[in-house]
Amino acid sequence: MHIEPGVVDGAKILLSIGTASVAFTLTAKAAIEMLRSDGLSALVTRSIIATFLVFCSFEVLWHHPVGVSEVHLIMGSTLFLLFGAAPTALGLALGLLIQGVFFAPTDLPQLGMNLTSLLLPLFAMGAIAKRVIAPSTPYVDLTYRQTLKLSLAFQGGVVAWVAFWSVYGQGLSIPTMASILSFGSAYAGVIVLESCLDVCLLAGAKRIRQVQDVNFFNSRLLSARPRLG
Numbered sequence: 596m597h598i599e600p601g602v603v604d605g606a607k608i609l610l611s612i613g614t615a616s617v618a619f620t621l622t623a624k625a626a627i628e629m630l631r632s633d634g635l636s637a638l639v640t641r642s643i644i645a646t647f648l649v650f651c652s653f654e655v656l657w658h659h660p661v662g663v664s665e666v667h668l669i670m671g672s673t674l675f676l677l678f679g680a681a682p683t684a685l686g687l688a689l690g691l692l693i694q695g696v697f698f699a700p701t702d703l704p705q706l707g708m709n710l711t712s713l714l715l716p717l718f719a720m721g722a723i724a725k726r727v728i729a730p731s732t733p734y735v736d737l738t739y740r741q742t743l744k745l746s747l748a749f750q751g752g753v754v755a756w757v758a759f760w761s762v763y764g765q766g767l768s769i770p771t772m773a774s775i776l777s778f779g780s781a782y783a784g785v786i787v788l789e790s791c792l793d794v795c796l797l798a799g800a801k802r803i804r805q806v807q808d809v810n811f812f813n814s815r816l817l818s819a820r821p822r823l824g
Contacts (some may be wrong), residue, residue, distance in 0.1 A: 598705040599667050603764030611707030618714035625681035641678040645686025653694050661781040663774040668785055671717055671749035675792050676734045679813040680721045682694040687713045694733045708760050716752025723748045734816045735801040750786045754779045
């Protein structure tokens with residue numbers, strides 16, 4: 596989902612500063628809400644774990660260039676269910692920053708676009724989760740259909756933002772649209788795979804009830820709360 600260098604350049608990059616600011620505002624709001632409900636220790640612990648997993652998805656797990664960008668198993672819905680919105684958002688942001696600073700400096704000018712492409716779909720997925728998951732339902736009791744909707748919302752949002760940046764930077768042309776379609780088609784497989792991963796991890800968490808007493812995981816994972824984390 597990385598925006599390649601040169602796709603958007605010049606004054607057009609200024610738009611990404613605005614969209615990234617919106618993403619950071621939503622992240623800060625989610626972090627403050629979690630601090631009030633779960634405390635600083637939980638936020639820091641889960642964010643560190645999420646950052647490590649995000650970095651692994653970018654640099655260690657399989658990734659391949661397809662069309663206008665690269666295809667990754669980002670695990671957006673998985674991280675959201677396990678750790679909550681704020682740790683996932685911080686993990687995605689810090690994972691991108693670490694990758695850019697230490698491994699891919701050429702990605703730094705595109706950091707605002709890449710942050711937007713990940714964080715705004717994450718918070719959109721969180722809003723959808725409130726509609727498709729009853730407040731009385733712990734995450735371990737989600738069905739495959741529900742996890743599929745979450746993955747579709749997140750990955751679909753990523754593809755939509757990558758498509759937007761590509762058209763915004765390069766214009767609406769047949770080659771650009773063909774590259775976007777190939778990229779989006781590749782992510783269809785990621786959606787199915789991520790949903791399977793979610794169901795398997797949730798089934799495993801259901802068998803380990805003692806994790807509800809540890810700061811490692813989202814408190815909504817095993818016991819229902821009226822608020823989605």
